[in-house]
Amino acid sequence: MNKTITLAHGNGGAENNELINKVFYKAFKNEILSKSEDAAVIHGGELAFSTDSFTVSPLFFNGADIGKLAICGTCNDLSMMGAKPKYLTCSVIIEEGFEIKSLEKIVASMKEELSKNGAIVVSGDTKVVPKGSVDKIFINTTGIGEIQYKGISSNNISEDDLILVSRDIGAHGATIFAAREGMDLETSLKSDCTSLYPQVEALIKSGIKITALRDATRGGVSAVLNEWAKQSDICIEIQEDKIPVCDEVNGICEMLGFEAMSLANEGTFVLAIPKEDAQKAIEVLQTFEEAKNASIIGKVTQQYEKKVVLHSSWGTKRFLETPTGELLPRIC
Amino acid sequence: MNNELELKDLYDGFRDAKTIKAYAKIIKEDAKLLDKDIHIMEVCGGHTHTIMKYGIPQLLPSNIKFIHGPGCPVCIMPKERIDNAYVLSMQENVILVTLGDMIKVPGSKASLQDARAKGADVRFVYSPMDCIKIANENPDKRVVFFAIGFETTTPMTAALIQTVIKQDIKNICFHINHVTVPEVMCELIDTTDHNIDAFLGPSHVSVISGSKIYEIFPKEYKIPVVVGGFEPVDVMQSISMIVKQFIEKRCELEIEYKRLVSYDGNKKAQDLMSKYFEKTTFKWRGLGNVKNSGFELKEQFAKYNAKVIYKDVLPTQEKKDHKLCICGDILRGVANPPDCTIFGTACKPTKPVGSCMVSSEGACAAYYKYGNLI
Ligand code: SF4
Numbered sequence: 293m294n295k296t297i298t299l300a301h302g303n304g305g306a307e308n309n310e311l312i313n314k315v316f317y318k319a320f321k322n323e324i325l326s327k328s329e330d331a332a333v334i335h336g337g338e339l340a341f342s343t344d345s346f347t348v349s350p351l352f353f354n355g356a357d358i359g360k361l362a363i364c365g366t367c368n369d370l371s372m373m374g375a376k377p378k379y380l381t382c383s384v385i386i387e388e389g390f391e392i393k394s395l396e397k398i399v400a401s402m403k404e405e406l407s408k409n410g411a412i413v414v415s416g417d418t419k420v421v422p423k424g425s426v427d428k429i430f431i432n433t434t435g436i437g438e439i440q441y442k443g444i445s446s447n448n449i450s451e452d453d454l455i456l457v458s459r460d461i462g463a464h465g466a467t468i469f470a471a472r473e474g475m476d477l478e479t480s481l482k483s484d485c486t487s488l489y490p491q492v493e494a495l496i497k498s499g500i501k502i503t504a505l506r507d508a509t510r511g512g513v514s515a516v517l518n519e520w521a522k523q524s525d526i527c528i529e530i531q532e533d534k535i536p537v538c539d540e541v542n543g544i545c546e547m548l549g550f551e552a553m554s555l556a557n558e559g560t561f562v563l564a565i566p567k568e569d570a571q572k573a574i575e576v577l578q579t580f581e582e583a584k585n586a587s588i589i590g591k592v593t594q595q596y597e598k599k600v601v602l603h604s605s606w607g608t609k610r611f612l613e614t615p616t617g618e619l620l621p622r623i624c
Numbered sequence: 625m626n627n628e629l630e631l632k633d634l635y636d637g638f639r640d641a642k643t644i645k646a647y648a649k650i651i652k653e654d655a656k657l658l659d660k661d662i663h664i665m666e667v668c669g670g671h672t673h674t675i676m677k678y679g680i681p682q683l684l685p686s687n688i689k690f691i692h693g694p695g696c697p698v699c700i701m702p703k704e705r706i707d708n709a710y711v712l713s714m715q716e717n718v719i720l721v722t723l724g725d726m727i728k729v730p731g732s733k734a735s736l737q738d739a740r741a742k743g744a745d746v747r748f749v750y751s752p753m754d755c756i757k758i759a760n761e762n763p764d765k766r767v768v769f770f771a772i773g774f775e776t777t778t779p780m781t782a783a784l785i786q787t788v789i790k791q792d793i794k795n796i797c798f799h800i801n802h803v804t805v806p807e808v809m810c811e812l813i814d815t816t817d818h819n820i821d822a823f824l825g826p827s828h829v830s831v832i833s834g835s836k837i838y839e840i841f842p843k844e845y846k847i848p849v850v851v852g853g854f855e856p857v858d859v860m861q862s863i864s865m866i867v868k869q870f871i872e873k874r875c876e877l878e879i880e881y882k883r884l885v886s887y888d889g890n891k892k893a894q895d896l897m898s899k900y901f902e903k904t905t906f907k908w909r910g911l912g913n914v915k916n917s918g919f920e921l922k923e924q925f926a927k928y929n930a931k932v933i934y935k936d937v938l939p940t941q942e943k944k945d946h947k948l949c950i951c952g953d954i955l956r957g958v959a960n961p962p963d964c965t966i967f968g969t970a971c972k973p974t975k976p977v978g979s980c981m982v983s984s985e986g987a988c989a990a991y992y993k994y995g996n997l998i
């Protein structure tokens with residue numbers, strides 16, 4: 293590992309994993325943490341517990357802002373353990389000089405998103421730091437949820453499961469890139485940022501069996517699949533043409549040399565569902581406007597242990613690796 | 625709405641499964657008529673990437689083989705130039721600006737990424753023109769643009785210089801590291817014990833310089849060239865065109881990427897380049913000095929030249945690559961990434977030893993990312 297922290301250590305990919313394992317897991321090691329789930333399952337399996345910090349730039353972008361993200365992020369982590377988000381804490385670090393108006397806007401989006409989850413903020417903290425100490429505003433949210441469906445775990449995926457995604461991928465990451473300074477890209481692309489609990493609740497209510505869920509945030513679908521392959525000791529085989537990607541995301545990837553599979557999402561999740569329930573899960577998801585192109589993208593085998601294989605529609609295959617490094621646009 | 629269409633146009637149709645399969649069939653049939661194996665060198669890292677990412681070799685008969693070429697401006701950057709960038713970034717009141725992957729490449733001691741972690745102001749831009757905004761916003765600092773790239777990016781640097789001069793912007797200067805493709809191809813053929821039967825030429829380069837820059841290969845060296853695009857359909861069609869040349873006993877310069885490449889290229893861009901730059905000898909990593917293969921700012925623009933402005937602090941000493949790293953052989957097309965003893969072990973994209981592993985267009989990175997199935 294490097295001697296100093298680089299931006300790559302926060303990419304949700306390989307370097308990020310290495311840092312977490314070698315520094316944090318090493319020190320904090322315990323049975324709950326080492327399960328490495330989206331949220332910790334505590335209190336005899338009754339509650340889910342999770343935390344996340346948000347540092348996005350720009351703060352406001354098409355489809356969401358940092359406030360909406362801060363609520364969706366933590367609530368979605370809880371939802372991914374089959375839990376209904378209930379209580380959140382919110383702590384903000386604000387740079388001197390930040391406009392109150394913007395802060396109010398951010399808080400208003402937080403409020404709106406909380407109501408979609410039926411959750412409330414029960415404790416908080418505010419710090420203001422000198423100009424230059426943080427980039428405008430950082431928000432941390434921590435949440436507790438009540439588990440509605442027990443036994444969801446990314447450590448138990450087997451050949452009995454199929455792999456699904458809830459909608460087209462990469463919209464958040466591509467939107468952020470398009471909104472960055474110097475891109476001069478006008479697109480109608482919108483971040484997928486949304487609260488996932490309603491979709492999860494619908495799946496649970498319709499009696500579908502669920503093996504694993506994970507929202508594909510930093511590192512994208514490709515990071516999720518690779519983690520799953522490792523955690524469950526399986527091979528995940530994906531059919532590339534089954535992965536929904538919208539034209540604009542494809543275009544931006546093409547221009548900047550990215551892969552949609554590695555781009556961040558904020559309202560897209562990957563599911564491992566027992567074969568017999570997979571089709572029904574798609575039907576349930578598709579009743580939601582934001583999940584209307586939910587799709588079964590692959591299956592679980594034992595072909596290459598702990599690996600993800602991508603099959604092209606013209607009959608070739610390759611490994612899909614965990615993304616590495618900072619996402620940098622290619623040179624030409 | 626317009627925009628949407630343009631973005632889609634970038635790739636639409638060029639990844640069509642039916643077309644790719646159809647080409648695979650044609651190539652397989654045609655290849656039966658070949659009397660020997662054909663080794664195609666894809667000069668450019670972008671092509672290496674497409675070939676590995678889309679699994680092209682899995683679609684080809686065994687008598688058609690690829691040799692990876694010197695093709696990426698990051699891969700071929702010698703360590704001392706990266707050291708230059710590092711030192712520049714550490715100067716007081718300097719904002720060092722460059723493109724993409726350059727930030728990750730290790731110099732003899734450190735990379736620009738390390739410099740940034742140490743507090744240096746290192747930024748990457750999507751377009752060199754963004755330097756102007758950075759310079760305007762930071763009037764008491766000097767923006768040093770570390771310019772890299774082949775013919776593809778050179779005109780953009782030239783356009784930036786033109787604007788800087790026109791608008792009389794005082795706080796931008798340039799460290800030029802632009803290189804050109806045909807000279808290094810000649811060098812490869814002349815100096816390496818090669819077995820290149822045909823070249824797949826990068827279309828990006830020819831959009832600017834025209835396909836004419838490759839005329840010399842079929843004419844003098846008797847090696848056919850097909851200038852091809854970067855999508856899988858482009859690559860398959862280019863290979864098919866190469867195979868056809870061999871079975872029809874032709875040796876020609878052909879363009880597959882007709883949608884943007886012409887014989888003469890973009891005259892305006894070429895004029896802009898020759899206004900500000902002159903050809904010089906460039907030391908390529910793994911290949912050594914190649915005459916006329918690089919660009920340098922003309923002397924009359926010395927006051928914009930970072931190499932002149934900072935000549936007292938810039939290191940000039942040549943630096944060797946890591947002794948186990950065989951990037952040089954890979955760039956010359958005589959070795960493949962898995963031939964390197966530390967490939968995938970001590971050298972990975974997360975901890976690259978050589979630049980072929982750093983650049984997303986580098987051969988080692990492409991093999992590491994996609995190639996380990998085949
Ligand atoms: S710079 Fe672009 S066109 Fe040139 S060799 Fe590299 S990838 Fe190819």
Ligand code: SF4
Nearest residue numbers: 950951964971978988
């Ligand atoms: S694997 Fe690493 S060390 Fe070996 S040739 Fe490639 S870049 Fe150089």
